[in-house]
Amino acid sequence: MRNIKLTIEYDGSNYKGWQKQPTEISIQEIIEDAIFKITRDKVKLEASGRTDKGVHAFGQTASFFTNSDIVKYKLIRGLNSVLPDDISIRKVEEVNSEFHARYYAKGKSYKYIIYNSQVRSPIYRNNAYHVPYKLDMNKFRQNVNMLIGTHDFTSFTSIKEGTDNKIRTIYSIDIEQKNEVIELTFKGSGFLYNMIRIIVGTLVDVSRGRIKSNIEEIIDAKNRKRAGITAPSHALYLMEVYY
Amino acid sequence: MRNIKLTIEYDGSNYKGWQKQPTEISIQEIIEDAIFKITRDKVKLEASGRTDKGVHAFGQTASFFTNSDIVKYKLIRGLNSVLPDDISIRKVEEVNSEFHARYYAKGKSYKYIIYNSQVRSPIYRNNAYHVPYKLDMNKFRQNVNMLIGTHDFTSFTSIKEGTDNKIRTIYSIDIEQKNEVIELTFKGSGFLYNMIRIIVGTLVDVSRGRIKSNIEEIIDAKNRKRAGITAPSHALYLMEVYY
Missing domain, CATH: 3.30.70.660 (Pseudouridine synthase I, catalytic domain, C-terminal subdomain)
Known part of the structure; x- marks a missing residue:
């Protein structure tokens, strides 16, 4: 499986924070849905950490495993074409399988x-x-x-x-x-x-x-x-x- | 009559520009209405110049004549309490009667x-x-x-x-x-x-x-x-x- 690292910018104003929640809209959920739309893969995004309701990010990071063989530039273009105005993917990188956005953060x-x-x-x-x-x-x-x-x-x-x-x-x-x-x-x-x-x-x-x-x-x-x-x-x- | 100069900040996103128009909401109209609420005086604001629809200002200037004897600090507080979130008065000055926000601009x-x-x-x-x-x-x-x-x-x-x-x-x-x-x-x-x-x-x-x-x-x-x-x-x- 490939391990993909995303660098993400968002305006947090309209979200209940990064982390997925049962009833509220989170940034994690929106991006997981976008990944599904582009790769048809239901992935779980692991972020460097949560950001609270209203907090913004220029460089949040998150990673996910996928079987999709989509090339990186198509993935970034695809994701940015389906993501809303207030979220964008700034970078897509392929990382080794041990990488974890939270545990590896220095x-x-x-x-x-x-x-x-x-x-x-x-x-x-x-x-x-x-x-x-x-x-x-x-x-x-x-x-x-x-x-x-x-x-x-x-x-x-x-x-x-x-x-x-x-x-x-x-x-x-x-x-x-x-x-x-x-x-x-x-x-x-x-x-x-x-x-x-x-x-x-x-x-x-x-x-x-x-x-x-x-x-x-x-x-x-x-x-x-x-x-x-x-x-x-x-x-x-x-x-x-x-x- | 007193000649009052205002220094104004605004986020122009929600307005059809500075200048008063018959059917659309302008920044000029909103501030003239606020001056009326605070001084009960129907004034005409003369700005340093128009700004177009969507343009913002940190330091637009405008002046008006009034018979009101309201003191400056009460005028600025009063105006900022009735103006919407996206417009504020940063400064109120009393200027000489010849001053005109547009003609005097260097x-x-x-x-x-x-x-x-x-x-x-x-x-x-x-x-x-x-x-x-x-x-x-x-x-x-x-x-x-x-x-x-x-x-x-x-x-x-x-x-x-x-x-x-x-x-x-x-x-x-x-x-x-x-x-x-x-x-x-x-x-x-x-x-x-x-x-x-x-x-x-x-x-x-x-x-x-x-x-x-x-x-x-x-x-x-x-x-x-x-x-x-x-x-x-x-x-x-x-x-x-x-x-």
């Missing part, structure tokens, strides 16, 4: 976009988090630096999360600011459920003075209650999965 | 976003022009340079345009490329009807080899037929009006 990068202005933005309304408060950007940067490295991120994940090991490594967080728009790019070994959204919510709360502790103290507390709000999903983008 | 800047990839982009689908052809970016840059300066831009405007004087000055065109995204920022004394969209369409046609002449020859021809297609409106943003 790291990921995400982008989070903050729109920081008293006035709401019509143009950024669907893809950035509107923060109407004044932020102390020095404090913001100092606290961002405290996140880099290997830490137990228990304070920065939702209680629903079942995995025991909450230790993750953040390699870098780049901050790019252009007028009202603050783009944060996270690179790390992996991220816990809601981790980036809680980190962003906490950075905002700390930089506007709503939370008095700093990120280091909040990490040390290992307590979700010490962190800030979960920032909205529509401003989060899965950029790339590293193998 | 220049404008626009941004145009091209998405250059064989594969369509879900995330950029509503705000960039998808160009699936390979572009020769050296040729693109060379031809961009031929546009800078004062020229008769007859070849780059739609025939509908009535003004006799088609001489305009382009101060600069910045090209910022990041992977598939090419952002062009135009600064100039003013732009003719559809001028930027025809310039972009022509740059694309020249850089993909569909048009053999270069921009200099097309300018010299003073003939719309020698230029390329009119690139779509949804990728064009009025960034700033200079006074």
